[in-house]
Amino acid sequence: MNQQSPNKHIQLPHAGIILLMGASNSGKSTWIRSLMEQGVIGPNEAVSSDQFRAVVGDTEHIDWRRSSRDESEVLYQQYRLISDKAFRVMEEIIRSRCRLNLTTWVDATHLHPEDRAVYIEIGRRYHVPVTIIALDIPEKTLLERDREREHARGRQRVKQHYQVFRKNIFTLKSEGFRAVHILKPQDMASVTFERKANPLIHDLDHGIDIIGDIHGCYEEMIELIQQLGYEPDKDEVYRHPDGRQLVSVGDIMSRGPRSMDTMLFWQRQIAAGQGLMVDSNHGWKVARYLEGRKVTMNHGDEKFAAELEAYGAEHGAEAMKLLQNSLKDMLMSAPSHLVFQRNGIRCLVVAHAGIQDRFIGKQSRRIDDYCRYGDVSETGEDGRPVRKDWFTDHTSGEIIVWGHDPRPQPTVVNRTINIDQGAVFGGRLTAYRYPEQRFVSVEAKEDYAQDPDSPLIRWQKRRFAAPNLRQFIDGYTVLTDSYGEIGVRSEFVKSALDSTSHYTIPLEELVYIPPTMTPPPVPAEAEGYLEHPAEAVAYYRSRNVTRLVAEKKHMGSRAIVLLFRDEHAAVPYVGRPLAGTIYTRTGRAFFQTELEQMVIGQLRDDLVRAGYFDRYATDWVLLDTEIVPWNLKARELIASQYAHVSEAADMDRSYILKRLHTARAEGREVDDWITECTARQTNADIFRETFQKYCWDTEGTEGLRIAPFHILAHSSGSLMDRSHEWHMQHAAELAAYSSLFMPTEYRVMDIDNDPDSEQELIRWWIEMTEDGHEGIVLKPEYMTMYDGDRLIQPAIKVRGRKYLHMIYGMDYLQPEHLTRLKQRKTRKKERHALMEFALSLESVDRFVRREPLERMHECVLAALSLESDAIDPRL
Numbered sequence: 001m002n003q004q005s006p007n008k009h010i011q012l013p014h015a016g017i018i019l020l021m022g023a024s025n026s027g028k029s030t031w032i033r034s035l036m037e038q039g040v041i042g043p044n045e046a047v048s049s050d051q052f053r054a055v056v057g058d059t060e061h062i063d064w065r066r067s068s069r070d071e072s073e074v075l076y077q078q079y080r081l082i083s084d085k086a087f088r089v090m091e092e093i094i095r096s097r098c099r100l101n102l103t104t105w106v107d108a109t110h111l112h113p114e115d116r117a118v119y120i121e122i123g124r125r126y127h128v129p130v131t132i133i134a135l136d137i138p139e140k141t142l143l144e145r146d147r148e149r150e151h152a153r154g155r156q157r158v159k160q161h162y163q164v165f166r167k168n169i170f171t172l173k174s175e176g177f178r179a180v181h182i183l184k185p186q187d188m189a190s191v192t193f194e195r196k197a198n199p200l201i202h203d204l205d206h207g208i209d210i211i212g213d214i215h216g217c218y219e220e221m222i223e224l225i226q227q228l229g230y231e232p233d234k235d236e237v238y239r240h241p242d243g244r245q246l247v248s249v250g251d252i253m254s255r256g257p258r259s260m261d262t263m264l265f266w267q268r269q270i271a272a273g274q275g276l277m278v279d280s281n282h283g284w285k286v287a288r289y290l291e292g293r294k295v296t297m298n299h300g301d302e303k304f305a306a307e308l309e310a311y312g313a314e315h316g317a318e319a320m321k322l323l324q325n326s327l328k329d330m331l332m333s334a335p336s337h338l339v340f341q342r343n344g345i346r347c348l349v350v351a352h353a354g355i356q357d358r359f360i361g362k363q364s365r366r367i368d369d370y371c372r373y374g375d376v377s378e379t380g381e382d383g384r385p386v387r388k389d390w391f392t393d394h395t396s397g398e399i400i401v402w403g404h405d406p407r408p409q410p411t412v413v414n415r416t417i418n419i420d421q422g423a424v425f426g427g428r429l430t431a432y433r434y435p436e437q438r439f440v441s442v443e444a445k446e447d448y449a450q451d452p453d454s455p456l457i458r459w460q461k462r463r464f465a466a467p468n469l470r471q472f473i474d475g476y477t478v479l480t481d482s483y484g485e486i487g488v489r490s491e492f493v494k495s496a497l498d499s500t501s502h503y504t505i506p507l508e509e510l511v512y513i514p515p516t517m518t519p520p521p522v523p524a525e526a527e528g529y530l531e532h533p534a535e536a537v538a539y540y541r542s543r544n545v546t547r548l549v550a551e552k553k554h555m556g557s558r559a560i561v562l563l564f565r566d567e568h569a570a571v572p573y574v575g576r577p578l579a580g581t582i583y584t585r586t587g588r589a590f591f592q593t594e595l596e597q598m599v600i601g602q603l604r605d606d607l608v609r610a611g612y613f614d615r616y617a618t619d620w621v622l623l624d625t626e627i628v629p630w631n632l633k634a635r636e637l638i639a640s641q642y643a644h645v646s647e648a649a650d651m652d653r654s655y656i657l658k659r660l661h662t663a664r665a666e667g668r669e670v671d672d673w674i675t676e677c678t679a680r681q682t683n684a685d686i687f688r689e690t691f692q693k694y695c696w697d698t699e700g701t702e703g704l705r706i707a708p709f710h711i712l713a714h715s716s717g718s719l720m721d722r723s724h725e726w727h728m729q730h731a732a733e734l735a736a737y738s739s740l741f742m743p744t745e746y747r748v749m750d751i752d753n754d755p756d757s758e759q760e761l762i763r764w765w766i767e768m769t770e771d772g773h774e775g776i777v778l779k780p781e782y783m784t785m786y787d788g789d790r791l792i793q794p795a796i797k798v799r800g801r802k803y804l805h806m807i808y809g810m811d812y813l814q815p816e817h818l819t820r821l822k823q824r825k826t827r828k829k830e831r832h833a834l835m836e837f838a839l840s841l842e843s844v845d846r847f848v849r850r851e852p853l854e855r856m857h858e859c860v861l862a863a864l865s866l867e868s869d870a871i872d873p874r875l
Contacts, residue, residue: 008183010192012193013129014195015103016098016104017094017104017122018103020108020132021172022137022165023158023162023164046107049086049087049107049109053086056086056089087108090106098123112164120177127362132180133181134172134180134181135183142158200361201341208247208340208433210350210401212403213423214423216252216253216262217423217444218258218261219445220445223442228431235272238265245274245275246274247276249350249404250403251403251404252280254300254304255448256303257448260308270330279368282300283334286304308324337371340434347398352403352404392414392468394414401417403418408456409421412478423444463851466853473490473493474493476493482841483837496864499586500861504588505581505588506574508853511843512712512840514560514624514836515840516832517833518796518797518833519826520539530808532762536796546751547749548779548780550746550761550765553626553774556630556633556707557632560582560583563603564580564619566579573620579601586867590627607737619715623706624709628704642806657681660677680810686805689802691806693773701740705740707742708731709727709777718841720783721782723782773803777795793830793833794833794834826875829872836867843860
């Protein structure tokens with residue numbers, strides 16, 4: 001027990017419950033008010049039983065002793081009822097503050113063990129420390145103070161309180177308090193307080209680099225750290241020129257070849273204030289082994305034990321003992337998790353195997369175990385612990401970075417990021433950079449563990465397992481290389497899940513959702529135009545893009561074409577034999593089965609005959625295309641909307657015009673009406689001619705043409721880093737191999753070195769669109785380009801005046817309509833275009849890498865979810 005002396009200094013925990021204990025008249029409330037005035041206690045940190053009696057029952061005290069016997073019994077029972085309700089309300093307030101990891105001072109007598117046990121249990125449940133400060137005031141002083149009170153408690157009651165206090169004061173230490181402080185009257189006047197900072201919380205400062213499970217892969221670790229920009233000083237401490245700090249998710253030792261070197265590295269980093277590390281399952285086991293506990297060193301830990309013995313054989317038993325103690329101290333002092341904040345706001349958490357939201361920033365044995373092992377409350381048939389998806393319940397907003405569970409690629413779910421890519425199993429060692437939110441990885445030099453049933457092998461075996469929809473249903477985020485974090489909301493996810501569950505092609509074939517395209521960000525300045533190439537060119541010029549590619553926009557239906565060399569080549573990618581697939585931008589089958597087989601069969605035969613797959617050393621090709629004619633896919637839409645509207649407008653307007661001409665023949669002055677109606681009739685004619693231009697009859701594959709404009713990927717890698725000019729040339733090559741493919745007309749502009757190229761582009765666009773074609777798509781030289789660190793629109797569509805009659809109505813060019821339409825808002829469309837583009841890049845990369853279906857699905861589902869968000873469909 002902690003007996004206090006004058007001028008005693010008390011260290012208070014950063015959070016938790018601080019109980020005051022003392023008999024009536026011991027001065028608890030007065031002392032608390034004094035501490036609040038001094039700033040020791042915050043204005044909202046203290047609660048008292050008297051305060052809540054007043055809140056619940058409009059009184060702090062009921063004196064039942066001076067009434068008649070009957071009245072006294074009623075008043076006593078009323079006081080008990082008020083007190084009971086007051087304590088219940090007060091306890092709920094305390095529980096709520098404990099959930100939030102705040103400090104609460106509790107002002108009540110707390111004389112009986114059962115009263116104090118309530119708060120010990122609250123502390124255990126909410127993982128906060130409970131401290132007790134007992135005010136040991138002499139009985140004589142208590143009685144003197146009682147005589148001076150307005151509502152005296154009475155001599156008998158005060159003496160009883162004092163006796164109970166003296167009886168209980170010696171058992172406090174055994175009740176489970178984190179600290180026990182006993183203060184005499186002189187201590188209360190002189191004691192000083194210091195509130196500890198939360199040892200788990202750190203400021204981000206200049207940024208951090210979090211490294212996944214190393215497991216003794218020392219060479220890979222040094223290679224990765226050097227790639228991150230760290231260099232060693234004379235003491236072999238690695239420092240970053242920008243003041244960044246290294247953070248480890250734990251499991252730095254065991255399984256790999258150089259555990260000792262890796263541990264000594266982190267020991268130097270931590271001692272120099274250049275590194276932080278969290279506790280982990282292997283770290284905890286090795287720490288107990290170093291402490292001399294009886295521990296079975298297996299699952300790779302025996303490799304560390306062998307290294308330690310070799311060290312002892314070389315340097316002697318005394319040196320080995322010193323090393324054991326220093327490494328043990330490092331491992332034992334590793335916290336369960338780390339919380340990084342900026343401007344006082346938590347933004348990132350590091351834990352080895354995961355953490356529940358309610359544990360963040362708190363410490364307890366249960367939290368320690370959870371962070372070491374994750375949620376492993378069940379065991380599978382093979383005897384292994386079943387790891388539950390704890391991350392599906394993460395809702396508190398921080399990014400949580402974790403390891404422990406090796407996965408082929410970094411996995412982002414619900415703002416949780418797994419960065420254990422199984423380096424010791426022959427995978428990769430990954431670092432996550434924050435605040436940049438970027439991954440950096442190095443390949444393992446070999447499979448050090450040589451485990452025939454390693455986690456990476458098990459992942460590969462269940463690659464095509466159905467995704468766990470629970471991690472998506474409440475909304476989730478995808479971390480992309482090009483855009484950063486993309487979040488999708490629950491209501492849109494549910495709509496997309498319904499679509500993928502009922503209408504789309506099988507998920508393993510749904511590898512890419514093409515991104516939407518935005519029109520020019522500002523309306524056309526040219527008179528009589530809503531959209532014009534000049535505004536699109538100006539957008540790219542303002543972002544320092546000077547070389548552009550303009551492609552003719554085919555008026556057909558967007559389609560994704562995936563062709564395999566042969567059916568067997570599809571097995572590693574989709575899990576079963578498949579010749580290919582063709583689907584719409586919403587993931588539905590483009591053709592009926594029989595026609596799809598015809599189209600895929602002809603395309604594949606043509607490419608095989610031309611030697612395409614051999615020439616490019618690929619097992620498949622993924623294409624983003626436009627399939628014409630338009631009516632091939634939109635027949636019902638054309639019949640029910642465009643043809644019907646066209647016919648009705650033509651009948652109505654031609655009838656009115658005919659009657660107006662009759663009226664003029666009869667001498668009536670209707671010339672202005674005739675001029676207006678003639679223009680309206682012309683608009684109807686343009687409308688009809690425009691949509692009819694995109695329609696023609698087909699039979700089987702006859703009359704059907706496919707225009708590829710992005711050759712997205714081969715099995716050897718993504719092709720989305722090639723220039724748009726390369727894609728156009730490759731599309732022409734495909735057209736030379738198969739009559740079903742057709743090339744796309746395009747122009748290359750160099751607006752810096754060829755000032756006339758913009759006018760030439762505009763002349764080409766006007767000529768093409770006045771002939772009834774849809775328009776052009778203007779693109780920067782490469783798909784992914786940045787203005788500083790901001791992604792630039794990968795494509796801007798500029799549609800012609802005639803085509804826009806179909807989108808905005810026959811008479812949209814009337815001045816009053818055009819003025820209104822030029823006020824349209826495109827910002828949301830632009831944002832969605834960028835996010836969907838980033839998701840498309842990500843999904844293609846994941847398909848090429850043959851990542852698990854769940855990883856593919858999160859990108860595709862996010863893109864479909866964004867399409868469910870309400871945006872003006874005419875844009």
